[in-house]
Amino acid sequence: MKEFIFLNGQIIPAEEANLHVSDLGLLRGYGIFDFFRAIDGKPIFIEDHLDRFENSAKLMGLPMPSTREELKNIILEIIRLHPHKLLGLKMIMTGGYSPDGYTPTENPNLLVFGKPFEFKPADVGMNLMSFDYRREIPEIKTLSYITPIRALGKMKASGADDLLYHQNGLISESSRSNIFVIKNEKIITPVDGALFGVTRKHVLNIAKKHFVVEERDLSTKEYWEADEVFTTGSTKRIIAITQTDTKIFSEGKVGKITKKLQDLFLEHEKNSN
């Protein structure tokens, strides 16, 4: 199927979507993105993702080149052009074509594209490799992924699916999703150093109706002693973490409470806007 990309006001064939090398995303990593899903043509939690994208832009000092309504229409058009059952959508905005190669411009480069994706199976757990790291600017969804990409080889060699970031005795997040632990039926998720995911937010809202939930610092000690661990993200929904390094959680299976949250989340997602 032919793919299209929205780039600076135009929808063009994907293979023609080029940026000049003076783009500040390329030259200085100066840019933001967001990623979300459309299921059967319906974007999921789109207002939340636009909120976060606009907030990332604000924190990076990048003016939005489109109104929210315009951006939403662009997204809907990209969805219409890619009628996959499951479509992953990505918005990227950079500091624009910078004459001095350093200073952001008033004209960011904005692109939106979609690619088919598959959910990870909900009944299979993930394996994390603990990794001493804290993202430089966790509150912004920036383009900076050098450190986890450099760690890909070591991670794959160890059989892990993703990294578990910790630093100074605190857990922050995984490289591409949020972390929750369950201890004695209490659900805890880190605040410091974590990007506040959209799925995280919805899971918190759901969980609070059924469990005691704490958003606060989470120590590595608490992590290792957890009854169940799970991670949340747009392409994952809720996935059990059944192993981290050599430690096995919930007997290597999806834990009871994790399973319950998975079911509640699916129901909630179905009923969203």
Next chain:
Amino acid sequence: MKEFIFLNGQIIPAEEANLHVSDLGLLRGYGIFDFFRAIDGKPIFIEDHLDRFENSAKLMGLPMPSTREELKNIILEIIRLHPHKLLGLKMIMTGGYSPDGYTPTENPNLLVFGKPFEFKPADVGMNLMSFDYRREIPEIKTLSYITPIRALGKMKASGADDLLYHQNGLISESSRSNIFVIKNEKIITPVDGALFGVTRKHVLNIAKKHFVVEERDLSTKEYWEADEVFTTGSTKRIIAITQTDTKIFSEGKVGKITKKLQDLFLEHEKNSN
């Protein structure tokens, strides 16, 4: 004057130098660069810069798409096409066009371009703003500049020319150059957290012939108590730091030892091949 850019094997007009949006430098900030000068058509310290570029590539797991000799010939051709008295040359290499938007490829994108530049006047000091920060991967010249670019507004509002990075009581570097302090005729430059600049290396070699020189951790306390401070970089050579925050160094003028090093460096640069 018409500008040209070397991009993946071809020299093309600068305005046509585009990368597809699947480039991993753009999508994930996954790339390296190096910057050096040509004076009257002669590249300065080119072997050092190629050493560093190759080392950055190695540490990022990026294969070099050209031999050293080929890359040198590309650089010389870019210099020939831009016969400015002072030409700043930049090499950039990214993780290539990544099908999954995350994993580096075996085919990096490599570009080389040149732009005229001007040296900062050697008899004028710079003003730094102290900034609590340490670069994430100081040993690699990566494309990551989000934090200093975000700080540009505050920096300019304070009248500063650049940032002085410090963290946990230690000075590491400036956002775009190395830092040296002088105390009782002893010259000290930080090791931990600093990118080892090519100019830094040559200044160290020169300074060692005339002064006691220490490469080691440098505390913020020592910084504030320095007799003279200077910074080194490819577009700066040696520039005095005459102010940092509200503190004035060497009575706001280029200090005696800094001046002596400036003269020695100019002589050394002239004689370099």
